[in-house]
Amino acid sequence: MNTLALILLILFSGAIVAFLSEKVSKFLPSLIAFISITAAGILFYTSPADVFNFKLSMAGLNFTLKIDEFSRLFVHMIIGLSWLASMYAVGYMQNKERQGTFFFNMLLSIGGMLGIVAARDLVSFFVFWEIMTWSSFLIVVWTGADFRRTGIWYMVFSAMGAYAMLMAIMMIYSDIHTFNIDEIIAAIAEQRLPHLVEASVLLLFGFSVKAALMPLHVWAPNAYTQAPAAYTAIFSGVLSKMGIFGMALVLLSMLKFANPADFSLVYINGFIGQILAWLGAITAAIATLYALIQTDAKKLLAYSSVAQLGYITIGIAIGTPLSVMASLFLAVLHALFKGTLFLAMGAVERQAGTTDMTKISGLIRRMPWTFFVTLVSIISLAGVPPLAGFVGKWMLYEALITNGNVFMVVVVFFSSTAAFLYSYRILFGIFLGQEEDDTAHVKEAPLSMILPMVVMALLLIALGTYPGLLFDPIAQGMTVLGFENVTWQMTVLSNVWGNTVNLMYISTTIGVAFVAALLFLTLKGRKGSRNVGTKDISTSGEIPLEHENLTYQLDFFKPFERAASPLYRRKMTKIYDDLSNGLDALFDFTRKIYTGNGQTYALYVVIFLVALLIYVQNTL
Amino acid sequence: METKKDSQTIAEYIKNWSRKHSLFVMAYGTGCGAIEIPATMTSRYDAERLGIRGAATPRQADVLLITGYLATKTLKRVIRVYEQMQDPKYVIAFGSCTINGGMYYDSYNTINVLEKYIPVDVYINGCMPRPEAVIAGFKQLQDKIARGDADNGTRYKENLDWYRANQQQVIKNWRMPDYNW
Amino acid sequence: MSITPVHYIAVPLAAAFLIPILSKFHKETARIIPGLVFSYFLVISFVLMRQVSNTGIISETIAGWRAPWGINLVFGYFSGFFATLMSVIGFLTWLYSYRFKLVDSKPAMSYYILLMMLVTGSIGIVITGDIFNMFVFLEIVAISAFSLTSFYPGRDGAEAAFKYLLIASFSSFLILLAVLLLYTQTGTLNIAELSTKVHLIPQSLKLTILVMFVVGLGIESELFPLNGWAPDAYSQAPAPVGAVFAGVVVKGGIYATMRVMFTMFDINEMGQILLILGLITTIIAEVAAIKQTQVKRMLAYSSIGQMGVVMMAIGIGTEDAVFAALFMMFNHAIIKGLLFFSTGFLLHNSLTKTIAEMKGVAKKFPVLSFMFALGSFAIVGLPPFSGFWSKLYFLMAAADAKLFSMIALVLAVSIVEIVYYFRVVGVMYYHQPDESLPTKQPGLNAYFVMGFLAALIIGVGVYPDLITNFLHAAAYELTHKTEYVQTVLTQFVR
Amino acid sequence: MEGLAIKILGAVITTIVAFAVGMTYGGITRKLTARVQNRVGPTIFQNFIDLLKLQSKKTNIYHGVMGHFAPMWIITAAITVLMFIPVLHPGTAWYNSWFPNLSFHGDLIFLLYMMVFGSLGMALGAGQTGNPNSAIGVTRGLSQMVGFEIPFVLALVALMVQYQTTSIQDIMTVQRESGVWMMFSNPFSFLAALFASLGMFRYSPFDIVGAPAELASGPVSEFGGKYLGTMMSGGSIFAFIKLTLYVDLFLGGAYSIPELLIKTFALYMIPVFYGWVNPRYRTEQAIRYFWGWPTALGVIGLLIAIF
């Protein structure tokens, strides 16, 4: 049997088995999910690359699935993160209700994602896309909190996106009567398709929804927050990347090969790219601003995810080799660090009961490993050297600067500087500050939850010095997108102007300086070193009582909020609310056509009959 | 006294010299004396030329200034601040009130003798001492540091039981953290 | 005795005659005999479909009167598809409601007979080869439907039935008039022969006849603005009857429309109008559905919306579009069936049948709620459920016809559909249940019916080839009418 | 091998020079401030004495692992950034070979991010002490950083676009070869950067971060002894770094140590002078300040650089 089909089959049948097995034991679904993902992973990594090719002719349509080098990058992300998250989920979901549903949908969406990246025709792409969407929808509403804001919004926006895609697919189909992506690319290169521009815009619209680009992002914060953490890691880490994958498909695989003789198209291609990049930049900035006023850690991370996806979008939309590389690098990194962060927040939620930063503080001594992974991920997120986040940020900036998008650089820089604010917020809010009696009982999460996070954190550290480990698959993937001969080095970054950054030197310097300082500070005067608790602080001589918590948590960035108040005034959600209220009123008005009165209906029939007769006799 | 200075090693001498010339002052502004501190620090008397500058928190401070009478309520905070300072630390007490009660000798809530609760290096008498006197006091403290016998922290640690007993006599509801250095 | 299409009509009529007599001996016969009839329908359908696939279209004359003078029955892929679908839905409905009526004090007899007649009439519509007979069967269906609508005693049921009666009489009148006009112009009532003779009719008269058909059949197939009766009828009839309305009665109307438009006339004459009517129907119905508070009314409007899309597909008129329309009707029948069936028990003891009363029913009825949710997912067209494929084929057909604005509108309306279906699912799953309401757990038969439908939905969704070949053949047969005409007419010549 | 020895020697010497210059500048500022206020003031080496005293404190308070790491992060960041900054033009003087360090292996964007490394460590350390004032100070500092970063980045982007390079070494070389300093070729960007530097040095009016009277010195309020001393050293090195960076980017770099000292001192006096005559801004006022004229100047500078 075909390996690719087998992998998908394992995941889908695993989903069903997991769903049914809940009746047997509460513990079983998580185990089955873990086993099926492991099996899929083993199958994927032990098979030679050329077997991932699957063709099926069904219902008059040809379905083609194929994992090329570019898809392979995403498959790595999907399988890797899903595997770790499912390992984590075994411990995380312990003692929770309705695990069967959760793992059913989790496996289904993982299978859906694999299908998306493997799909080489638009129908199977769409099918898997929708499977992924509704299964993730079911997980988003799994906790059932705030169904309308979370579930319906997610589904409506997803449906908008999906139907825009479907519309675009139909447009392309009506032009060349094929769904096969390779054939479409070939056709684009040869001839001018009348609906290509509209179709591309619609496709990008659809992908923007999943990538939570600015006007379409409103579903994301709630959905990310409401989904259980084990899944949010996948959701934010790879599921949202499907939007990025799609954008790359449209912008880099399809439009880039457009017939160069078609000047308007080439022009529009660049134009679309610029618009998209600017949307990405604005998304990054605004989402960052909203992230830093959140008090719930998961919601903060949710906004942060939106912002990060903005960066990634920029890179894809600009479309230079460096920017695409940066974008893909950031995409993988985002999967790693946001995955870790959501998992860590899940651990906090499980152990301490909440992720509301106004309620907990000072967990660093209670959950040191969780703190460690959070710290590493946050440093990566903020892009501070020597961890991997810096590499991605550097490449993105250099790509933008060398490409002449200078104002975009400033916007991006602004948002990534503002990102320090929420980075600190999340570290401080949960792990630092004063220790409380309420959280005295909190213990570190079990090993099965810690292990996946630590693995990802170590990867982030390693990639900080050896980004080449990741450049290798990215460069191979970019070959598929038409960027041949992308040069990369194991530890050296360089831009088109020939400026380089040698990460080896940076890491070494930091390492040497840090070790020296560590030795100096630790050894010197260690006899006089005194341990104090977090209550022993200089508060003008006042002694905080046990139940008094002086940690600064509320209105954390109030001064900044005040300074940037014009940017906070307009809320996108309000606009959508107004829109939906308006539509509601319109619907209500329309509904009144059905008066419930038989005479009216009879009147309708007569009027209609007469009108139709007159119309037909006059025109036909 | 002189012998102690002579017996210092070079390292100790340098350390004491630096301590002497860099006094970070935690001005605990009790009583009337607080008003003398600005005068001492600013243009006219300029204590900064002696290396004296203000410190915002006890963690950074070297010198604790008690600038006048201490109510029992305040004493608790003073003890707290004092204990939070890092060794070596010094205490300068201003005015008559800290010496023996001063005009508040018969008050029901003002302590009379500061020495009983925390060790004091230098008393500056007067009600209140003028900035000249304050600077003279600082000079004396500097001499003491240079000699190497400003051992305020050590004294407190060694006689902690006695100090604690005195403190607890005044502060009835004792809810202070343990002193751990 | 070999099985022929006439069994579809003869057997139930005989049964209907027998039931009142037999029920004198045993009360349960009224319940069992319709079931036997429905089972026999299944057998007929199976056998005839085999036969059709072997030998092509079957044409049968009744009582030796040859076409065009006698009644003849035609059973090809196209008719067979409808007949089979109706048989299946009828059987399932009977099975589902086998114990359904026990809770009611009213004697169950009339219910089962009416159900049987409803299905029989609908099957009669699809297998008859005679336009007047079609009218007769339409009347049978209508009368059974009125009775079922007013089945529950009370003012609401009577009112709904009256509305239905009022509107349906227009329908009867118009169709009868059209048939009369046709007969005066061509001298025949046989559809096959009519199709060879319609060109003889003057253009303006032909258009008038067409309009009459459109309006008359439009009432049956729930076109806007002729569908005012539908929501009331759906919501007042017993819940399983809703499934029959959606899966059988409407299908009869649509079949008649298709037969008239494709076989008798040329679809291109009225295609544009049907297209626009379908679009308006869809939009208005879905918009109305989102504002409904009663579940069954919501499902009714949703049904209307679906029929609008089907009508659009018919209006496009290509073979692919017909295929999409058939597929869509198939899906609509099974999915709406599932939805109505599950709603029947979810709201069994509710008086108002509002959405608010479904709060937290998932805790009480996990399986039923799952079925409803599955139906919701399928009907809004999410893969891998069967609803997706029909939507896809419809869009492909529309795209071939370059109707992009229409695609956009249909898709936009689908979002509305998602909202109202998912809202109900949300209410079911994510609210605290009202413990005070008494519940009635469905029996094994109902579970079997719903399980079968669910399996069909998923099965077709995962592997649409289960049904597509068959549908393709049906669509081919409809759009290439020569075979049909020849088969019927050769018999006539012979 | 000899190259490595020179490198290590250079690194050590650079660090020492940076440390000494930074500390002395701090002392000079204190002295000058005193003179402006009609005081005598401490000696210009007062900071060294303070540092010595802090390092010779007998007890040190350990607030937890982040509190312990914070000063190290600061000093690490300072040294690392220093290593990647070209202190002098490559020249022929006998000491020239000491200073290039690793400046070929990093560029401007790296430096920008590396400079944050220390602040982040500081913020974490301050957070772990549990003192609310520390956290408040940190949030103010971070907010203010977002404020001044905008004109600063505008200026730097203008610079990079204008010279088509992101390497500081190259920017210096271009300025040397053309003979026109950046501050003359694009004065608007220079002004924007200069305004940003006011915030960067955190002298008044932008000293709300560690305002002693209201925040008990903010982030450092729980640090004393060796920790505070190490932070001071790191801060001094950072002062030197910022000044050298500005000299390299806008003032054409320096050929020799005296030239460097003159240029850096002149630059250093700008925030100091500005601070003498200004009271303290609240955080939001400071942010608004930076987002006002400095940003406008930066945009103008960037437009000039593009066209």
Place this chain on the structure above:
Amino acid sequence: MLEQEQALLSQVTSAFPVKGKVMRNRRVEVWAESTTVSSILMYVKNQMGYQHLNHITCIDRIEDTKFQLVYTVFSHQTKMTLFVKTFIDRNAPVMDNIDHIWDQANTYERELREMYGIQFPGLVGAQEFILEDWDEMPPMRRDFKTEEYSEKTFSSLPGRENTQDVRETISTRSGEEIPDFAKKYSRD
């Protein structure tokens, strides 16, 4: 002369069974029973525009075993101050709580409760207001021996001569005589 003051006095005395007198320009005092004080205050606040409660003070009339309470209210319109004075029993000091009339009265009442031990039924607020951990007699009562207490609790260093009159030292040093009127304030 003082018509305004007289008018005020007559207005109050006519409304309540109190007696009072004009002290001086813009100062009027009335003496009331302790039970009527709150109604007087309510009346003058609401009817006569005395919106401002300046102060509540207490005098320990140990000789009469009474506490004298003085409520000082002020009118912003007429710029006049009204003193409402009353006596309460020193052994069972209970007084009406008036913090529903003026919120700031709460502060004064808490202080009086702490310093004199006067109970205000319904007074809300922490028991310890100014003092900390006080378990002796309320310290402002005149029978509280503050010197003894101080000596007992904060024992002074030897050498303090409590009885020494500083003025004598000054006069001997400077050669100035202590004036006669001042002698009667002498400690002994």
